[in-house]
Amino acid sequence: MDPLLFGKLAGIGLVGGVLAGFVGIGGGVVIVPLLIYVAGLPIKLATGVSMVQAFFATISGVVVHRRNHTVDLRLGTALGVSAVIGGFIGSFGSAHVSDHLLLTVYFCLVVFAIFLMFLAPKDGQPKRVNPSLPLTLLMGLGIGTVAGMLGVGGGFIGTPLMIALLHVPTRIAVGTSLLMILPTTVSGSIGKIATGQFDLHMATAIIVGSIVGAQIGGRMNATVAPKAIRVTLIVLLVVIMARTGADLIGI
Secondary structure, three states: OOHHHHHHHHHHHHHHHHHHHHHOOOOHHHHHHHHHHOOOOOHHHHHHHHHHHHHHHHHHHHHHHHHOOOOOHHHHHHHHHHHHHHHHHHHHHHOOOOHHHHHHHHHHHHHHHHHHHHHOOOOOOOOOOOOOHHHHHHHHHHHHHHHHHHOOOOHHHHHHHHHHOOOOOHHHHHHHHHHHHHHHHHHHHHHHHHOOOOOHHHHHHHHHHHHHHHHHHHHHHHHOOHHHHHHHHHHHHHHHHHHHHHHHHOO
């Protein structure tokens, strides 16, 4: 592989990894455009490489957050299991709706996530509650359904929901979100590889960057103030909202 392309892919993977470790999302909404416009990859190959990148970035992020004691295993496992079921529901359901409707749903959910972040209580005010298992499973099912419909990991809505509705401290919400979306990245990666939307050499470069980036992002998460994490997540959501809104009106 051309060293310049390898460097570009590794750098893009680094960005995705930092996002995963720092704010608890897969980062595909940022990574895919970078792969297309910076690295020059076709869109199908870009989405495949991005999904595999998200898998390794998520694993690396979970490892560092587990080391920092910022993963709620019970909550993350329950959300992840039900999110997988929801993912199948959403994937099949998306086949019966238009692309414009899916984009509209995505836009509305991002706006809702931003709204949740502004409503969220400060860490420790009030203290985190331990949600009932039925409530947790229902939330995971909803997140998974949305993720399956839109072809994303679900962290962009899962993290704000945990912070605002379950009162999970910001750092723990980020680590738990990574655990929650891990099964989605597994199934998504298998699907992309099986359908040929994958290149081993390109994936290797972006995986290297992702693993390193997730470690950096996880360490940043442990050292900066929770407010800074929230602000970063809000800014990222606003960028996603702007990009999605532009797509909706055809800019």
